[in-house]
Amino acid sequence: MFKSVLQAACLSLALAAGAPAFAQQVVKVGSTPTSVPFTFLDTKTNTIQGVMVDIITEIGKDAGFQVQVEPMQFSSLIAALTSKKIDVISAAMFITPARKEVISFSEPVYTYGEGLIVPKSDTKDYAGFDDLKGEAVGAQVGTAFVEPLKKAGLFSEVKIYDTIPDIMRDVNAGRLKAGFADYPVVAYSLKQGQFPQARLVESYKSTMLGSVGIGTRKDDQELLAKINASLAKLKANGTIDKILAKWGLKAS
Template sequence: MLLKRLVHAAVAALALAAVMPASAQQVLKVGSTATGVPFTFLDTKTNSIQGVMVDLITEIGKDAGFQTQIEPMQFSALIASLTSNKIDIISAAMFITPARKEVIDFSDPFYTYGEGLLVPKTDTRDYAKFEDLKGEVVGAQVGTAFVDALKKTGTFGEVKVYETIPDILRDVGAGRLKAGFADYPIVAYNLKQGGFAGARLVESYKPTMVGSVGIGVRKGDQDLLKKINTSLARLKANGTVDKILDKWGLKAQGA
């Protein structure tokens, strides 16, 4: 009788263990930003962060077996929040750079692009390179790879640093900046939506600060990094990544 009860108890325990992962999935905090449309932005209708990187990390979580909790914050606070354990993952329009790789680890690249050049709409010149703006005052977003790269050229009279890309667009449109440099897809999307009528994207300009976006994790968190990379590869292969890009008006890589 005792043996039968022990067998029943063991079977019940195994059955409970089998359903536990579905009902008690690990919840990981994901740092993202409200100003990187279409990669990440605040949807005022739902008061939640939406966009390419939110869709991507959500699908990765589904595939890898964890839930995601999006934590909105300034772009410049993302890495510090990750290293101080306030978040577990960064999923934003963040370039994989050598300097950042010294502090955090990145997934395999997800999307590659360069900077866009913004000028006032009244400025019709076809700029092609930095030297065309020699001695001028330009702007870039704090925390991005563009700031140091622009300063190191020694080409510009001043490189002003802004908290958000919309702030750059406003100052360019108002004539307070000769030009602004920012993530091409983000700027193109903003302008396509009809905002910031005083600024234009210079199509003749050739980007020089091209980089790849990746998902960030804490140094040494190899188990999580392996899960993310495995799922990312699977989502690329089955077309999920292309569907996400298409949803937000971005071209598939290589298209």
């Protein structure tokens, strides 16, 4: 009988020791399907892929949590986070003072500015906002580019679009004079041969620089600390630079 009790006790200890492996935390990550190369829908696998998916996946491996990517529109990310539909935002989202009032951000992951796209038939070398005075321009809803464009007071209209491809589609078709959007997203799309009648204005100088960060709820500081610790490690060992290079981005 003693032997049976001992075997049962050993079995209980073994199961307890193995429990953490089966109880690994699942973190729901909000990402967008239309911001290639940061986050986009891979139609072959029907999954969200890209820079920010690779980064949060590697962070999860290091920090000990499993990543479950939830696709959604950019404009709904923060609401989904604060309502606890997701636990983390990992997308092409700038860290801004207004957003920091609502959610917390990791240390910066990547820094870049806006790109200017115009129809290929428009060969003018635009340098800044002033060169487009009186024209209608476009930007994506919920991005950090919308307010500066409106506050400039130079444009006849700032049209708001749901996605960056929507902006590029109108520019490509000649329905929009110019569009402002994330430089890496636009550059990557054009490099892939999409929107052949649109071009990126190389003479234009970005004025709305920002840094992409990973978002968490303000009351989830433990998760944020884990993300920051792993992010620092992945920056130091070159993993982040390798991911950026994989998607055609230079280290910032």
